[in-house]
Amino acid sequence: MTGADDLMCRRNAVLAPSYYHSFAAPLHIVRGAGVWMWDASGKRYLDCYNNVPSVGHCHPRVTAALTAQAETLNTHTRYLHDGIVTLAERMLAKLPTAVDTAAFTCTGSEANDLALQMARRFTGAEGVAVFDHAYHGNSALTLAASPSEYPASERPDWLCVLEPPNLFRGPYRAGDSKAAEKYLAQAVQALDALESRGHRLACLLLDASWDANGPLIAPPGYVSALCDEMRRRGGLIICDEVQAGYCRLGAHWWGFQDYTVTPDIVTCGKPMGAGHPVAATFARRDVAQALADTSVYFNTFGGNPVSAAVANAVIDVIEDEGLLGNAGRVGAYFRTALAALQERHPMIGAVQGAGLFYGLDMVSDRKTRAPFSRDDMARLGSMIAEEGVLTGISGAMGQTLKLRPPLVFGQEHVDITVAAIDRALTRL
Ligand SMILES: Cc1ncc(COP(=O)(O)O)c(C=O)c1O
Structure with missing residues (x-):
């Protein structure tokens, strides 16, 4: 052996x-x-x-920042610490002005879970729209919002599943000049069905790389029209940037910037810590406030000084290199x-x-x-x-x-x- x-x-x-x-x-x-x-x-x-x-694996600037902070102090967010505030300021500076509030978590699952809770509390609605085969996390709520993880027959009533805009394999393909309109019409139908089941829409959870489906690139005009449709129905736009964010798609820091989208909430995870578990939910202040009105947010390890030092070092490396x-x-x-x-x-x-x-x-x-x-x-x-x-x-x-x-x-x-x-x- x-x-x-x-x-x-x-x-x-x-x-x-x-x-x-x-x-x-x-x-x-x-x-x-x-x-x-x-x-x-x-x-x-x-x-x-x-x-x-x-x-990159074990980047020396990241491991040095981690070691220095671990040798100095690691605690939680109930004391003042410069690291988490600086990190929040730097991240929010990269987001649309309306998204002005940060909450830190350890994983993308937690970040999406918190985002869904905020959206539901703010809208008072329960419906969540996601793309078929998407993966958004492993908590009870995010798993339920991940059609890749269980049979369609077990989908909760509040889940509205949209057809991913796959121009190679989907029902409407490259060369079809009306593909965007046709994918949108499918989404409208799915949203109507959600409402006829008695659920108002709280949000769309959008991964702008459609990671679990490909990745994919949506036909021009589709994403912005889809977001307009969500807003017409009272839903917020949550951009799950766990995969698409942090320069991954090559043109912008965030994947949603490849499309005309104005998010209400942006979540991020994996690449933030280059191997260290740090993730975040960024939201409009009024949306974050809706959750704060009824509950406190505490995450023992989320945003601790070591994680903040690492996440700040990752931004430094991306910018300097x-x-x-x-x-x-x-x-x-x-x-x-x-x-x-x-x-x-x-x-x-x-x-x-x-x-x-x-x-x-x-x-x-x-x-x-x-x-x-x-x-x-x-x-x-x-x-x-x-x-x-x-x-x-x-x-x-x-x-x-x-x-x-x-x-x-x-x-x-x-x-x-x-x-x-x-x-x-x-x-x-
Ligand atoms: C798009 C997307 N969202 C959320 C998650 C969950 O992140 P985590 O594994 O850090 O909980 C993943 C993980 O693969 C993901 O790909």
């Missing part, structure tokens, strides 16, 4: 059965630096999957390289996404667009890992190869990734 097999047996014996791992032969990763990770045998992997180490520009520049190079790869491999049905976030929708037949089976996707991911590059799987049918590296990815890393996928697809 190898060391990894032994660890796997011990893990299976003690961890909850709902845990899973990437790849049929699980990797035992022991070290990370920048865009690289090493396993216990010393083999090096290029990380083309993880957005959590947003500024020009990582938004990098995501745009390297992202454009990545897209061109993937389009060229698609020319060589008919199994790549579509290249979707933007910035440093791409999905290859894999088809076993280009004409019918029949998706790769889950087994074939698993084989493909393992073969690319054997080639030394780590990728992920996404999509409604698990048919999308997900490429979403740290923001410090360079053109040389794109070349390595594309060559590895090329070799794996040739072997497949």
Whole structure:
């Protein structure tokens, strides 16, 4: 039995059965630096999957900030501390002026949970609109608002599920000049159905990258028209930026800025701490006040001085190293390289996404667009890992190869990734 097999047996014996791992032969990763990770045998992997180490694994400025604050003080938000206030000021400066209030959490799930509570309290309504197959968190409320996680037959009555604007696989596709109107008409129907079930709308929960579906890019005009429709019905707009935010899509700090959207609440998580658990809910003050009128907010670890020091250091690195520009520049190079790869491999049905976030929708037949089976996707991911590059799987049918590296990815890393996928697809 190898060391990894032994660890796997011990893990299976003690961890909850709902845990899973990437790849049929699980990797035992022991070290990370920048865009690289090493396993216990010393083999090096290029990380083309993880957005959590947003500024790269173990960035020295981030670990130095963490260590310095951990050696000084770590406590909660019931004492005055400069770190959390500075962090709130810096984050709010990046958001539309109306979104002027911050609350800190440890995870994206908590941030979305708090956002949903605020929206419901402010509107006095219960209905929540989300996209099919979306994932928004693991708390009871956010899980219920995550259609990817359970059968459609178990959806709560208050959930309004919208068709994701997938221009490759959805009902309305690229080349249909009326696709935006048709997706909107579907949303109107779903909202009417919600109201006819007796539920007023509290909010739309929007991930502007449609991460669990792809990623996707919506047809022009769709998102703003959808938000207008939500507002007409009294709903707030919550932008879940856990995936799309922090420069990921290459053009702006936030994903929603790719569209004409004025959010009432913005949530953020994973990339804020580059591996450290820090997340946040940013809201209009009157919306945050509605919840404060009836309950206090306390989160033992949310916004603690160590987390605030880390999150401030991550912003410093993004700004000082020009990582938004990098995501745009390297992202454009990545897209061109993937389009060229698609020319060589008919199994790549579509290249979707933007910035440093791409999905290859894999088809076993280009004409019918029949998706790769889950087994074939698993084989493909393992073969690319054997080639030394780590990728992920996404999509409604698990048919999308997900490429979403740290923001410090360079053109040389794109070349390595594309060559590895090329070799794996040739072997497949
Ligand atoms: C779009 C989106 N929202 C929320 C979450 C939940 O974040 P966390 O895992 O930090 O609770 C995730 C996690 O993958 C996500 O992708």
